[in-house]
Amino acid sequence: MDHSYLSSKESLDIPYITFPDLLRKWAEKNPNKTAFIFVDEEVDRYELSFGELYDKATKFAKALIGHGVRKGDVIALNGRNLPEWLIACFGIQLAGGSPLCLPYLQKKNDFVKVCSKLGRVKMLIIDPGSDGQNCQFLKEMICTDFGTNNVELPEIPDLRQVFLFNHHASLPSVNTVAELCSREWDVDLPRLDPEDLGLILLTSGTTNTPKAVPYSHHALVITAYNSIHLMKTSGKYDSLYNNRPFYWIGGFVMWEVNSGGSRVTLINAMKSSSMATAAAAVKTCEIIAREKVTVALLVPSMLDLVMKKNISLRLKTIVTGGMIVHSSLLKNIHKLCDEFICMYASTELALIACNTFTEKDITNTTKGLLSCRPLPGIEIKVTEDDGFLLPAGQRGSIQVRSTRRFNGYLNQNLPPESKETLERTGWFCPDDGGYVTEDGELVVEGRLQEIIQVFGWKKMFPFEIENVIKTKSNVSSAIVMSLKDKETGDLPPFAAIVYHPNDEESCESMQDYIRKEFNITTENRMLEYLCVPRGIVSFKQFPVLANGKPNRRAIRQIILETVDSEKYE
Incomplete structure (x- = not known):
């Protein structure tokens, strides 16, 4: 390969539908099939079927319309990986609104900053927290008549109502998701278009203020189909362990809603997501074994611990990504799984590239970082600072173009030059650096600003x-x-x-x-x-x-x- 340009020769047959259409298909086809298994801190489990989720989401959507939600409204959603999060998310979408996915236990200043810049945030649906942490957050932040759910917050003038996931003693009069989806509402759901705004995700804010990334319904469907292609799975035989928070692109409910498979997740995902300890690794492996998981999404630090501590783990496929993955991880990975998949993604463009490794690849990949190839509908190039294409093997700036175009953030302008390039050509710079190998694969090395x-x-x-x-x-x-x-x-x-x-x-x-x-x-x-x-x-x-x-x-x-x-x- 002479130049640093890659594209996928594969294509997927992706229907032009809305995201809730995927859920409705499985609710009608196999309503009693378990869609989600929630595991709490005591390792107790709770199940939610496709039929129950769609039924409650539909009722909740009608309740939102009854409370004044209109097509195009943005509804802030904040909470742990709970059934109520899913019911609220799909309910908002079915009502014609757009869920704004906020990190659990977000600070007041960050919440105000995001919502005030977005505007039109009409409602907040929030998890009170395992110990009521978010109830105090509400009391300190919002001047509210909790008897009527009416809200007055000067910094977010459009915000009018608050609902809780479930009851909490400190806010006994506030309506809950469970209450609202248990009532009958004589209203019609709006007609949705695949190009309607279906979701708003926030970037991590690791190095700057979180940015709001819009996803149309069709963009979510594209990502859902790419997730099945990436994992080479079918819902009929496979189950997925993914303890990423629902409000992350890596944790949002793509694979399970499209494949009809079951997902195992931790309720308090963030409590273990940043803690790669031996105890957390043991607990994770025990859950994977108990639930007979076939595919697991695990971060490199967790895998490293599992191998170093010789913790028992064996399954069909392990997927990792979200950070730099060194090839040394392959040394003993064959003891844990048959296939090891490394993926590259961003909040702006979702799944970008991946590569599958098996035991035979260990001797061929011994140094440096693991490489990946573009997914269907993705083009990748590596350029100099001035945008010109580099020869293969030379380090530079990674640029990505997707059939699911990213057109910019909702709460922050791109630099003029980046905006002009994006609007004119569709190429987006995720601010990552790397190079294209002679074999036509991408190696991602890190953030350019670092x-x-x-x-x-x-x-x-x-x-x-x-x-x-x-x-x-x-x-x-x-x-x-x-x-x-x-x-x-x-x-x-x-x-x-x-x-x-x-x-x-x-x-x-x-x-x-x-x-x-x-x-x-x-x-x-x-x-x-x-x-x-x-x-x-x-x-x-x-x-x-x-x-x-x-x-x-x-x-x-x-x-x-x-x-x-x-x-x-």
């Missing part, structure tokens, strides 16, 4: 240093990021490390270890400026965002407070 470079010399992505740091047995987690040298413009590395309890080491000791691993000597001293963090800050645990991901802005600020603020920014 790149490391000194003396205008070779560029380096943080994962290369992070992987070295993580090889030390006393390291639980590591994040490497660059800070800008105000005088030279260089972007040298700095590291944040979480050590295992009572096993911390000095900055100098870790720097010496990194020098040794990169084989830095007096003959190649330039490498030290590129590979060895100039400062290392230890954490008991990383601060996290509402979605469970490390709060890189907070981590960056803490690092800045420990270095010379006159020199770096």
Whole structure:
């Protein structure tokens, strides 16, 4: 391959329908089939069938219309992975509205910031929380007559009503999802079009303010069909373990609603999503075995723990993604599954690329990062900063174009140049860097804004240093990021490390270890400026965002407070 351009030669026969049409198909075809299995913290389980979900969602949709919801309204939805979340989400869609998926336990300022910029947010449907945490959130945030559910919030003037997932003693008069979908409403549901706005997802906000990403109904259907293509599964024989929150693109209910298969999920997904501990890994594997799961979505850190601790796990397929995946993960993966699928996705474009690995691939893939290929309907290219195509093998900016076009955010403008390119050509830059291999596969190396470079010399992505740091047995987690040298413009590395309890080491000791691993000597001293963090800050645990991901802005600020603020920014 000469140039860094990839496209899929496959195509899918995707119907032009709305997203609730997928659910209705299974509710009519196999109403008693279990659609979801919810597992709580005590590992007790609760089931929800396709028929029950569609019936309650339809009743809830009519209740929303009875409470004044009209086609095109945006309804904020905040909660854990519960049946009420699904009933509310599909109910909003059937009523002609658009669910705005908010992270569970979101802070007031973030909620106000998102909703005030979006406008037309008419209602909030919220999980009170396992201990009523969100009830206090409501009382502090909204001047409400909880007897009538009427709301007055100056920063969000369109917000008029609040409903809870279920009753809580501190707000006894507030209506709940269960109550509303148990009543009969003499109203008609609106006619929906596949191009209607069907969902609003938020980006993680890992490095900036979360951005609102719109999905039409048809865009959701496309993603649902790609999910089946990616996992090579059918709902008749397969079940999926996915404990990602419903409000993430990686956790939204795509595969199960399209395939008719069963999904196993944790109710309090965020409690374990950011905690890759041995106890969490054991619990996950026990649930997968008990529920006879055939496909599991597991993050690399969880898989690493399962293999290191020799925790019993065996199933047909494991899917991973959402972060950089090193090929060393393949070394023992054949002991856990028959097929290992690595995927690349973004909130803006959903599923972008994937690759399937089996035991025979272990000897062929031993170094670097795992690669992937575009999914049907996807084009990928790697370009220079000025947008021109790079030769294969050269690092650059990843650009993506999809038949399901992303036209911009609802609450934030793209930079003028990016906006013009997107509108004119359809190419979108997810702000990721990587390269195309000679074999025609994409390697994603990291975020462009986190790149490391000194003396205008070779560029380096943080994962290369992070992987070295993580090889030390006393390291639980590591994040490497660059800070800008105000005088030279260089972007040298700095590291944040979480050590295992009572096993911390000095900055100098870790720097010496990194020098040794990169084989830095007096003959190649330039490498030290590129590979060895100039400062290392230890954490008991990383601060996290509402979605469970490390709060890189907070981590960056803490690092800045420990270095010379006159020199770096």
